[in-house]
Each structure stands twice: as structure tokens, then as C-alpha cells.
Amino acid sequence: MGEQTGPGRSHVTLRDVARRAGVSLATASRVLNGTAQVRADLRERVLAVAAELAYAPNAHAQALASSSSKAIGVICHDVSDPYFAAISRGVMRTAAEHDLLVMLASTFRDPDREIEYIAMLRAQRARAILLIGSGFEDRAWERAMAAELDPYMRAGGRVAVVSRHRSLRVDTVQPQNREGAAALARALLDLGHRDFAVLTGPRSLTTVADRLAGFTGALADAGLRPRVLEGGFTRDGGYAAAAELLRLDPRPTCVFAVTDVMAIGALTAFRDHGVDVPGEVSLAGFDDIPIVADLTPPLTTVALPLDEMGERAMRLALKEPRASRSRIERMAGRVILRASTAPPPGVPAPRVPAPRRAAAPDGTPPPAGSATAAR
Amino acid sequence: MGEQTGPGRSHVTLRDVARRAGVSLATASRVLNGTAQVRADLRERVLAVAAELAYAPNAHAQALASSSSKAIGVICHDVSDPYFAAISRGVMRTAAEHDLLVMLASTFRDPDREIEYIAMLRAQRARAILLIGSGFEDRAWERAMAAELDPYMRAGGRVAVVSRHRSLRVDTVQPQNREGAAALARALLDLGHRDFAVLTGPRSLTTVADRLAGFTGALADAGLRPRVLEGGFTRDGGYAAAAELLRLDPRPTCVFAVTDVMAIGALTAFRDHGVDVPGEVSLAGFDDIPIVADLTPPLTTVALPLDEMGERAMRLALKEPRASRSRIERMAGRVILRASTAPPPGVPAPRVPAPRRAAAPDGTPPPAGSATAAR
């Protein structure tokens, strides 16, 4: 502004405001930031001029001068994945409460891009970086991650992760995947199933590995072993794996897809192939993303408090770091039996089972009267 | 760094790198940015030192010195809304192609928060701001928006909107809501329906108003008038409106929910009340968010190229602005008939209708052999 510059490009600066208000830069700054007491008349004048000129402070200059930033970074695999979308809701809300701006990036599961984004966020001096979603079991990648994250943290940057590889020594919100999957397996055993299949994603994803291990572990306790079909970690992956499963002989009576998103694909595959759920095959997922209650049949799943997980991760990242070691918040899953699971063909509905251990993996009792089983 | 500072907080600066490499600041800068030719040995040295020190440039300093930024801002109502999620996918992909960082904010439909975010993005000197989702018909709000947006654009900031109020004179990606809804109405009339209801959100949202107008307009051409039920612009709003609708006597044979998200709620309401879709009532939505093909029954809807809309908005914002006036890209909707709609009870399935105008509103022919009707 100042000298009425040419076409666009020009910004009103603090200096413009100060000059026009007849005060020093320092005073103008103090008024606009409420940093210190300023005589009322000067205050008014500065405020009026700032409004008149539609002054917008330059956040870069502020960040540089004060070495602080209002931005936090969030890295996920895909914004449009409903699992992430639900978590991000909690993140966004909490960020807003703290007057923070969120920089959000989708990696589309490209490890290089992930590292690139971290570098960008580091350059932006983001106050915190949140990594959401399962990491890889990959040495080279771990090293590269550490090479970005370590200097960032050393310089005061905060990092928190949701459902991530444990190799990262950072504050973590960790769903109890093993326990949740095991509880689900037991609930399905209680329904009378004995022949299981699991639809998994790549086992190099820790989430996949943990859920698979929990499920098969609980089955092993009953002397059973599921057939395992691996597919892409997406809706289409679930569809494809389910279609393949239909060629098995004999068909399993119960299918566990390691995520709801995969289960959605599986459900549609079954429908497209005329397979009745749960009449011919029972189907269960994991996560309880909002949409699954609207499917027909509604999906049995292990509910995770997704919104809250996002909120907690954000809060962890905003809290003072613990000097010595990283914090970890474990989030229990809760088995929710819906209409997509039923006793296997030919088996009568179970009598109301004697309550054995009516508690979630973390010991929390299930809400009374809800359609949930938690053991 | 430099003098081995205390615990954290310290960043490696360009000066550290230059010093250690025995070159000037300018040379170090040139090497790291590839701005100019630098003697090979110096180049190597700078690069090696930068890597060794894990140097990360300060993006704020860069932005300040070069007055440019790699960040763009995106404002939506709710990241976790699948409609927005689908659009944002295109945005994120395109941003990544251009090596841009996306700052994403959810307003949760709070006008004040929207304006606040724009101010923040303006302060960040975001290269562009994208507004995604229907705006309000509200004078005061329009003025406040303009007060932020105008100075931003005058200073060279770019703005593009998706499906927004026309009062904003900015580049726009605009779905043809009217035409799409009208085409849908005609397709449903062709099925034999004569008694319609519309489930709408608040009519102050332009998207709602346009779709409602298009639908009722086409019905009026057939001498019909739908009953209109207003609810929240959400899944739960759709559920509630549908539940209310069930009390109507006689019940309509066909229901149009102005968005898929509302239609999802309606579908579940019908299921919960034991109403067969499409046996007793046909149901259609608008948008074709990915999940609706996985519902049972799959939802008839008007498909919008959501991903592409996000991409186009991003591209518009990145292109040189047109001197005189704003650009507008109209996106045609395509009617997709799925199993959630059928002839009304008692009416036989229509003979294969003579093709009348087998074209989408924009004149594009529907893909051959697809299960779509487009007129």
C-alpha cells in the first residue's frame, strides 16, 4: 500500500497502519496483539485504521519474529477414507478450540511422499505433526522418518501418532487392535461359528498384523484356524478378497474383514453374488465408521472412539512433552453385534449366554442395555 | 545450532550451513534452491553439510523474503462429510502435483468461523483459498466475506469456490443442480410415479434451493406438486425427515432427498420402520458419493464428478486470473437409476422407453451400456 502501488500484489503492512495512526510500529503491534497497555485514544486510532485499511498481519513475519506458529500438520493416507475422516473430525475440532490452523496432507500410502510432507511441515515450523494411520514395517523407511522427525523434535517440534508403528518413539494413541479382534472372535464363536475366514490387507501394516493376530489367537484358543485372504486395504480390496473367498469349498460360515472399509466391499461382493448375509455367511468388520450402521444388514464390528482418538492425539501433541519417554494412550474397542452376524446355517440362535466376562478389554463394562457384547 | 545451544528450541539455519561449508549465505541459498549455477565442489560441500546438519529451511523466512508461499487454504463445512471428502480428494491430489501444502479448515457451518478462517489464511498469505460447499443467503455474511476476500484478492490472492453462492464474484465450479434435479424428476416420472415428496435441508442454502427448484419445476411441467419436508442438512436430518414423512397419508410413492447423505438417513429410517424400498416407496438422492453404491438397495442418484470438481477448483485457483470477470465451470449431473427406485406399487415395470433425449443436461451422451438414464 503506502504509495498506492500498481495492480495488486501489494499488502497493507503494520508500518502503513502505524504511520496512518501516527504511532510507532511497536505501539501498533501492541494494540493489535493486546500485548501491553496502550493509551485508549491511541488504541482506538490504531484499531480504526487497521479496520479501514483491512489490515491482515503477515503470519510469516510474525512467525519469524516470534519464532512460533499457529499451524499444525496432519498426515494421513487419504482424506476421503471414512476412517480417517472420523478421526480428523476430532482433530479439527480440537485444533479450532486452540485457535490453530491445520495443514492436512494425503500420502496415498506413498512412503516417499510421507517423508516429503514431514519435511515441508518441518519447514513450516508447524507446532506439531500428527501422523494418522498404520505405518510400514520397513527399515529404510523407519530410518528416513527418524531423520526428519528427530531434528524436528530436537528443535521443539511435537509429534503424536494414531495407530502407528511402535518404532516411532513418540506420543501415541493406540487402539487395542489385538484385544478388540480377540473379543470379536470370541463373540462370533459364541454365536456358534467354527469355520472362519479373515480378509486382510497387507500384513506389513501393523494394524493388519495386530488385528489378524488377535483374531487368530482367540480362535486358536478354541482349537480353530481361519483361512486368510489378503487383499488391498480398501473397499475394492475387500470386494476382491470376498469374491475370491466365494470360491472356497467349503465356504466359511463367518468372515472377519480387518476394517469396516474392507467389510463394506465384501458386503457388496456378497450381494452381487447373491450370497445372503447373515443367512449364508456372517460378516464382521472393525472400526465402527459411522456409515456401517446404515448398511443392510448393519455391520457387526469393533467400535473405536474415532473422533475421540483424534482429539486425544491433538491434545497429546499440545501438552508439554514428557522429558524421558513417550506417552501412550490405549483405546479399547467394543464389540457391537449387529444384524450382519448370526448363528451359522443350521444352528439355532444361542440361548441368552450366561454372562462370562462382561467387560471390554480394558475392563470397562459395556453400556447397560445396549446391543453389545464385550468379551 | 551454531554454538550448541541448550535443550531443544534451536534450529539449524542457512547461516550454520554456509559457515560450515565455507561459503557465503548467498551461495548456500543458491545451491539449496538451484537458483543459479554454483561451482561443483562448493555445491557438493553445501549439500553434504546441509544433509549432515539435517537442515530444514524456514518456510516463513522464505515466504517473507520471496513474498510467496506454498500453502493453499481449503474451507469446508465438515471434513468428515463424504461429499466434501470426495471433492477434497481431487483437491489434495492436484495440490500435491503442484508441490503445494493444503491448510484445511472445517467451519461446522458457523459463518463467523468461516470468516475467521479466511482471515487466518489471508494472514498466512495462502496462495489461494478454496471455498467448498453451499453458502448462505445472508446479506451481513456476504458483506463480511467480501471484506476479507476483496483485500485478499486485491493483493494477488486467488479464490475459487465449489458450489457456492453466486454473490461471490470469484472463479466457480458449479454443479448444475437445477438441471440435474429436473432430469431426475423426469426419470422418476417415467417410472410411473405421480406422488412425490422431497426431503430438503434449509432453503437458505443455495444448493438446496436449486435442487428443490429443479425438481419441483419438472414436476410442475407434468402438472404435479411434491410435498416438501425440511430437515437438517445431514444424515440425521434425512432420518428425521423420512420418519416424519411416514406419517403422511397417503404416503408418497417416491421420495427425493436433496443429497445422498440425507438419503442415507432416509433409507435407514425406512428400514427401521419396516418400509420396503423400493417396494413401498422409491428413494433417490443427489451427488453419487462413493458409498451409495454399497447401500442396499443401491441408491438412485444424480452423479456429480466430485473428485474432478475438486481438481478443477484447484486448477482454476492456480491459473492466472482473468482480468475482467470470474470464470465459471458448470458440471453436469448424470442420473443413475439403481435399485432404490422402481415403478410405484401396482404399476408394471415400464416397457423399454423409446429413447427421447438420451443426453445429460450438458449434451454429453451417457456412457454406452451403463445402467444410467440421462434426460
Added chain:
DNA sequence: CTGAAAGCGCTTACAG
């Protein structure tokens, strides 16, 4: 090709 220096737009001790 390389370097010294000015400048980007703020904040914040430091004096008054």
C-alpha cells in the same frame, strides 16, 4: 560464478 548488503514485515527487549 561468488559475496556483502539490503530488505521482507513483524516482535520484543531496552531505554526513556
Added chain:
DNA sequence: CTGAAAGCGCTTACAG
């Protein structure tokens, strides 16, 4: 309470 000045960490003409 107010102002002059240094400094945040870069980029980029301008000389050499």
C-alpha cells in the same frame, strides 16, 4: 505507556 532499534532467517538485486 511509548519509541528506536535489533533481530528473526531467508532471497535477491547489485557489484565484482
